[in-house]
Each structure stands twice: as structure tokens, then as C-alpha cells.
Amino acid sequence: xxxxxxxxxxxxxxxxxxxxxxxxxxxxxxxxxxxxxxxxxxxxxxxxxxxxxxxxxxxxxxxxxxxxxxxxxxxxxxxxxxxxxxxxxxxxxxxxxxxxxxxxxxxxxxxxxxxxxxxxxxxxxxxxxxxxxxxxxxxxxxxxxxxxxxxxxxxxxxxxxxxxxxxxxxxxxxxxxxxxxxxxxxxxxxxxxxxxxxxxxxxxxxxxxxxxxxxxxxxxxxxxxxxxxxxxxxxxxxxxxxxxxxxxxxxxxxxxxxxxxxxxxxxxxxxxxxxxxxxxxxxxxxxxxxxxxxxxxxxxxxxxxxxxxxxxxxxxxxxxxxxxxxxxxxxxxxxxxxxxxxxxxxxxxxxxxxxxxxxxxxxxxxxxxxxxxxxxxxxxxxxxxxxxxxxxxxxxxxxxxxxxxxxxxxxxxxxxxxxxxxxxxxx
Numbered sequence: 282x283x284x285x286x287x288x289x290x291x292x293x294x295x296x297x298x299x300x301x302x303x304x305x306x307x308x309x310x311x312x313x314x315x316x317x318x319x320x321x322x323x324x325x326x327x328x329x330x331x332x333x334x335x336x337x338x339x340x341x342x343x344x345x346x347x348x349x350x351x352x353x354x355x356x357x358x359x360x361x362x363x364x365x366x367x368x369x370x371x372x373x374x375x376x377x378x379x380x381x382x383x384x385x386x387x388x389x390x391x392x393x394x395x396x397x398x399x400x401x402x403x404x405x406x407x408x409x410x411x412x413x414x415x416x417x418x419x420x421x422x423x424x425x426x427x428x429x430x431x432x433x434x435x436x437x438x439x440x441x442x443x444x445x446x447x448x449x450x451x452x453x454x455x456x457x458x459x460x461x462x463x464x465x466x467x468x469x470x471x472x473x474x475x476x477x478x479x480x481x482x483x484x485x486x487x488x489x490x491x492x493x494x495x496x497x498x499x500x501x502x503x504x505x506x507x508x509x510x511x512x513x514x515x516x517x518x519x520x521x522x523x524x525x526x527x528x529x530x531x532x533x534x535x536x537x538x539x540x541x542x543x544x545x546x547x548x549x550x551x552x553x554x555x556x557x558x559x560x561x562x563x564x565x566x567x568x569x570x571x572x573x574x575x576x577x578x579x580x581x582x583x584x585x586x587x588x589x590x591x592x593x594x595x596x597x598x599x600x601x602x603x604x605x606x607x608x609x610x611x612x613x614x615x616x617x618x619x620x621x622x623x624x625x626x627x628x629x630x631x632x633x634x635x636x637x638x639x640x641x642x643x644x645x646x647x648x649x650x651x652x653x654x655x656x657x658x659x660x661x662x663x664x665x666x667x668x669x670x671x672x673x674x675x676x677x678x679x680x681x682x683x684x685x686x687x688x689x690x691x692x693x694x695x696x697x698x699x700x701x702x703x704x705x706x707x708x
Contacts, residue, residue: 283315283595288626301629301670302575305582312589319593326589333588337580340442344573344580346524347436348553351396352568353531355554356546358497358539359506361565363387364404365493376414377477377688378470380405381422385466388430390507392437394664396567397427398675403564404490406679418477420681421688425469427675428664429691432458432656435510435520438576439630439660446638447652452517457653461702465694472690496557496565498538506531576631583632587639596640603640612644613654613703617696620659630663630671657699665692 287308294304309330316326354360367386371379387401388394402423409419431437433455440458444451493499506527513523528550535541535549553569590596607615619640623633637659638651645651663671667683676685686692 283311287311291626291628294628302578302582304628305579305632309582309585312586312595315595316589316593319595321593325592329588329592330585331588332592333584333586334581336445336587337442337584339445340438340580341577342521343438343441343524344577345570346521346528347392347438348568348570348573349528349550350436350524350531350568351391351393351572352549352553352570353528353535353546354391354506355556355565355568356539356541356549357506357531357534358499358503359531359534360391360400361493361497362499362501362503363390363507364401365490365499367401368404368408368490371408373412374478375474376409376412377418377422378473380409380419381426381469381473381691384423384426385429386426388427389434390430390436390510392431392434392440394424394427394431394671394675395678397430398423398678399567400564402427402675402679406681415477416679416681417685418688420676420679420685421690422473422477423679424664424672424675424685424689425691428661428689429462429466432462432660435514435523438580439634440656441520442580442631442634443638443652443655443660446635447642447648447655449648449652451520452514453649454652454656457649458656461653461657461699462691462695465691465698468694468698469690472694477688498540500538502538503534505534579629579631583629583635586632587635590639600640600643604643607644611703612641612650613658613700615644616641616651616654617658617662617700620655620662620696624659624663624666624669624671628666628669630660630669633659633663633669654699658696661692661695665689 290307290311291304293299294301313326316329317323364387367383370383383405384397384401388397391397402420405419405423406416409416431439434440435451440454441451444454509530510523510527513526532546535546536543549569551570553567553572554565556563556565603615603619606618610618616637620633620637623636624630627633627636634655637655642651663669665686666672667686672686676682
């Protein structure tokens, strides 16, 4: 009953363009009342909620570090330098394929589809418009690349959430996630080459990118925060320590290269980077701890749901039904089905991942395999549901419509390819 009322409220919020946070608060009220009607005391329900939230404390700490890192990388010039340098790699006739590869690279560094769309995606869409390339093709390629990187970046909150929920190690998981994504990525590249070739035969118009030099002192030294993070990841240094070191290096560059004050750096770490009031400046603005508050609130509320669900067995009938499905189509097929439904109903990636883990965990004897399957299903499927913020926000940032999803090849090739492999292996 409570789940049905919550879903109605969620649908109303989606169609009326009301923040999903209000829908999730409404959902908490629904589940709270349901638990109360089932005989649980107020103190019990609050205790269940707190138990759920406590499981997310690591991801909340990570959110703080991600906010600091994305702000400091902007202010130091690390992200602008990477964007400025990387667009020279674009082949005019293979513009859309290049957009996919560059978005993969950016997302692997910063771990967020929103950030990838806002920085690399916006630049690529502007270039596409100037040079007569389809905006939807370009935006679809960016969306694909963003979610490839979100599965393997040490900064990805979604990847870290999966690790925390399944009690598995990030560095162990990322190797499996990369292995299961290489063929879908190669198929996506082939599709972009075949279906999305452009008519450009001359060099592209890149004049507007020269404005980077007006706001930043450009030097290869600005790549050190990113290089450090990659090297420390190879040596499996704790992700939070790795990020903190990168933040400190970026802050040093802010002072030594960009001539910023300590007061300015403190403001950037807390409130984010504020670029000049121009198209390019607005594009680079963002980051900071404050930018992660909304994501943190979603995780807190969604985690409290899970605490109530686990303690009250509120979803036992759904779990029983999925157990029967599991016997027919296997664990991966069940997770794929569940991930699709939760992504469609939850309208955000965090709750979809939490619900899929809760509903499908009993089908697995290996937590590593559970983590791999959620990453290959729910994490990427959320990115192609038009009304989910995981899809709608990046497209809105790039000023593209839902037609771009058609060209987000990786988002449906990854789940389907791994479904075929699971069927062959009988899993």
C-alpha cells in the first residue's frame, strides 16, 4: 500500500517538475506510517532509519571529498587544461566517436556524469553546433562515455555506493567492471564510426576555446592532480587518501600557478568555483562541498528507506516473486529486470541501486558478482530513463532532448552483452 502511494507521488513530482527530494520525503512519510500501522513503535522506526543511514556514512564522507576535489580542480586549472588539450584529438569526420572517447576519459577522472556533461559535454555540444554536427548524436555519445567512466572512476559516488552496499573492495571490483565493459565499449565505438560519421573534411572551428587562456595560466603542471590520482589508484591507495592528496596538490597549484589567495581557495572548497560571467566561465563553474548537499540528502533519505525495509520485511512479497523469476531467468536476468524497474520507478540512480541490492542480494552467493551485476545493469540503465534525473539532468545541461538516448549506445549494449554472457554461462 505504502509503495503504491509513494509511486503515485513520485510520478506526480516528475510530471509537475517538482524536485525528487520532495517525492523522497513523501516516500519516507508513507513507509513510516506503514511501519507504524504494522505495529512498530516510533522509536523502533527511527532506530531502523538510523541503522540504514549509518551504512551510508562512508559515501557521505566521499561526497565531501568529491565536492572539494571538483572545486579545486576547476580553480587550479586542471579541468580547463585537460579540456583545452584534449579537443585537439578530435578527428573531424569521427567527431561523435571522439566525443564518446573524450567523455569516457573525463568521467573516469572526475567520476560524475553531471560533471562530465557540464564540462566536456557542453564544450562538445558547442563545437557540434558550430560545425554542423547533430547535437543529439553528440549528447548521446557524451552520455555513453559519462556512464562508462562512472563505473570505473575512484571518484564515482555510484560505484562507491555499490561497493559499500555489497561490502566489497573498490579496486577488486573495478577490474571486473572494466573487463565486462570492454566489448560493449568497442561495439559502441564501431557504432559511432559506422552510423555517426560527419561530413566535415576540414579542421574544426575551435576559436572560442582560446578564451581559456584569458582565465587561466596554462601549463602542463596543471595535470599533476589528475596524474597523481591515477598513479595512486594503480597502487591501490585508499580512495579517500588519494582524493585528499589530489585536493592538496590542486590547492598548491591555485596559489603557485593561478595566483589565488588562501581565502579564495577556502571559498572554492566550500562553495565551488565561480567562473567569469561568460559562456565559457559559466560552463566551468561548479564543485565545492555545497554542490554535493542534494546528492547527500538523496542518499540519506534512500538509506533510511532501506533500514525500514530490512527491519520490517515490508518488501517480502516482492522478494518472493523475484525469487521465482530468478529460478527461470537466472540471477543476472533478475537483476537486469529489477534494475530496469527500479530505475523507472525511483527516478534517481541512488535509490534504484539501493532497491536493486535489497531485492536481489538473496539471489547471490558471491558479493563480488552481485556488485558486478548491479554495475552492469542499474548503474547504466538509470542513465537512459528519460524521466530519471540520471538522464534528464545531463541532457538538460547539454541542451539536448530525449532523442539523444538513441545514440547512447553503451547504455544498452553493456546490459544486453552481459545478459548474453550470463545466459551462455548459465548464471
